[in-house]
Amino acid sequence: MSQKIFQVDSFTNIPFKGNPAGVCILNLPREEQWMQDVAREMNLSETAFLVKQNDGYNLRWFTPTMEVELCGHATLASAHILWEEEHLQLSEKAIFHTQSGLLTAMKNGVWIELDFPALENEELLSFPELASALRTKAIYIGKSVFDYIVEVESEEVVRNLKPDFVSLGKIPGRGAIVTATSDTNEYDFVSRYFAPQYGIDEDPVTGSAHCCLAVYWKNKLHKTEMIGYQASSRGGIVKVNVDGNRVKLSGQTVTVMKGVLL
Secondary structure, eight states: OOEEEEEEEESOSSTTOSEEEEEEEESSOOOHHHHHHHHHHHTSSEEEEEEEETTEEEEEEEOSSOEESOOHHHHHHHHHHHHHTTSSOTTSOEEEEETTEEEEEEEETTEEEEEEEOOOOEEOSOOHHHHHHHTSOOSEEEEOSSEEEEEOSOHHHHHHOOOOHHHHTTSSSSEEEEEEEOSSSSOSEEEEEEEGGGTEEEESOOTTHHHHHHHHHHHHHOOSEEEEEEOSSSOEEEEEEEETTEEEEEEOEEEEEEEEEO
């Protein structure tokens, strides 16, 4: 039986910007190896697979090499497709059951707001191997449940970073977030995200990283509502709002491809 599949650019309203994600809405659950094979074939940072339940959708995310526990941009893409393909009415909340618990999405005009967990980080007093792999001087290094977070001295440093991906890929953990305050009033902070351990040298725009970034910059800037810009070659905008132990992540989306798996 043929299976529809979509490609959506997330955290942008411009095609071929933001972060592309694959979305498969399945009639019935499929075996894990099949989902992994599809994700490898799509060769995007993540492909999302959804199965309808009575109270929402079971949602799983796969990179080309493995399953991940939390993914923001593919969740944003999934909600977008549920509304665009009329699986849900625009006024309905998208409810997802995932390895990271219950996640939801709401349509807010041209923006989609995700309700995700807030991720604290613990400072690491010394980690020269990470700074060396990133080829930069760190002001701060911390570790969340998923990622390292590294503050550097300026937006220019973030944008010009050229990590040693071989060395970075040998460091345990999911990936590394590198961040600094923005040089402009348009954004509060900028970042880039590297995860060679998961087969992704650089992820274009990483929603789940902003669960950590939002908490980090809230504590430094004393603001709960901020705008982040992920300064990859594709680039993307993530609005964040820290509310206790949750973070609201808002982004825009655009469908760039619809196809059929034969």
